[in-house]
Amino acid sequence: MTQQPFSRPGAIDLSALKRPAQSAPGAAAPGAPGATAGGAGGQATGAYTVEVDEQSFQSVLESSMTAPVVLVFYSPGRSPESADLARNVSTVAEEYDGRFLAGLVDIDASPQIAQAMQIQQVPLMYVLLDGRPVTQPIPSAPPIDELRAFFNQLGQQLTAQGIGGRHKPRTVEAPEGEEPVSDxxxxxxxxxxxxxxxxxxxxxxxxxxxxxxxxxxxxxxxxxxxxxxxxxxxxxxxxxxxxxxxxxxxxxxxxxxxxxxxxxxxxxxxxxxxxxxxxxxxxxxxxxxxxxxxxxxxxxxxxxxxxxxxxxxxxxxx
The missing domain is CATH 1.25.40 (Serine Threonine Protein Phosphatase 5, Tetratricopeptide repeat)
Known part of the structure; x- marks a missing residue:
């Protein structure tokens, strides 16, 4: 996969999104600490992975003010390879202990996000920083080894630019009868x-x-x-x-x-x-x-x- 340099295009247009519905008192919003992160049909979970929907999209964008968010658009029904990409990005992001957050967007479940981002096809991957895309969209599903190389190159660029922030881990709920996942x-x-x-x-x-x-x-x-x-x-x-x-x-x-x-x-x-x-x-x-x-x-x-x-x-x- 060809390395794509960081750039600073304009901020993402959120005008196509509806105002988020209010969560029930005491409920954790999707993607917020305390919520379970499950991506690609519930198969990708982790401390640094969040399934993005209309309610959590704004908070995920805000998370990119701390450290990069790798946003993956996928459709399990229409493109199995896009669901594979979502799972692989989640796997690689978890290996970096907060250097990146994997944001997984099922465009069938959240069509308004696809509209706001002008997504025409899947798979598609963006890297966001400071609320903005910092690479060109990547319209492919490279093997996981290529993804690891891509993340490594991005990490090197971040270090060279003096960007050292890390995401806080999302709390992952343990199955019943098991100990909670430690931070x-x-x-x-x-x-x-x-x-x-x-x-x-x-x-x-x-x-x-x-x-x-x-x-x-x-x-x-x-x-x-x-x-x-x-x-x-x-x-x-x-x-x-x-x-x-x-x-x-x-x-x-x-x-x-x-x-x-x-x-x-x-x-x-x-x-x-x-x-x-x-x-x-x-x-x-x-x-x-x-x-x-x-x-x-x-x-x-x-x-x-x-x-x-x-x-x-x-x-x-x-």
Whole structure:
């Protein structure tokens, strides 16, 4: 398959699409985290594959703002080879751990998308980035080895252009009676933590954050791993005694806050550092503030205790 260079044509015209129907409360939209991705007649599933319909098309386009989306148009009934292409693209995209997202469009089930994209035949494949096609449409179904070479060349082009974002994995529902599929991004870090190798876990999370600074889950994982690293081998009673004897010792207070958080005393940890922010000044005050923000990330920015902690920090600062 001939390599096609990236270009920057105009954005996709969505005017042919109807306004998406509202999902039932609590239901996951197709392609959203929590939905099962099944493509090419339900035969292609994975953490980086999504079956695209009118309701999910806009969110898939928005996903291309983070990293490329390989959009495949197929019709199982009219073109079996197009369904094969959909499955193969899904297979290859999964091998890249978020570098690409495979978006599979059954034009029989979603004719309005085909209309919006002016699809005249299948199979057809586009690569989208920043909401726009960045290659010419590819009207063929190359063998999977050629697809792998194509993806590899695209990855090299992305790296050369300084584009290093990655997609977050879609949650794939496990069959009844089986364990849920784990998040593949964190496999190496989880394995390191399970073996007690905190340094390696920190390094693995740092790689994920460097590849995609907007990945809040990876940032939270990094903050938790760093917390474990800071508190390794610390004597809790000695740390508390030192903090009690030196209430304005920033390092002593921060260490006890870390230990409190690790022990599940989240609000105590936050309150200790908020109070220290009130008393400290200059560089020390900024160091405490930054450490507290890191603890917020470790707990999770949507946690109600974090929301209260942020308000308390704002009050202490201003």
């Amino acid at each position: 593949p991004r964190f496999a190496a870090a989880d394995e390191a933590l399970a073996s007690g190798d905190v340094d390696t876990a920190v390094a693995e999370y740092e790689k994920l954050v460097a590849a995609n600074p907007a990945d809040t889950e990876a940032a939270a994982g990094l903050a938790r791993a760093q917390l474990l690293k800071r508190t390794q081998g610390v004597d809790l009673n000695a740390a508390r005694a030192a903090a009690a004897a030196n209430p304005d010792d920033v390092e002593a207070q921060i260490l006890v806050a870390d230990l409190d958080l690790l022990g599940g005393h989240v609000e105590d940890a936050f309150a200790r550092l908020v109070e220290l922010v009130r008393r400290a000044s200059g560089d020390e005050r900024n160091a405490v503030r930054e450490h507290l923000v890191a603890l917020f990330a470790a707990v999770g920015n949507d946690d109600p205790r974090v929301l209260k902690g942020r308000q308390a920090l704002a009050n202490a600062l201003f």
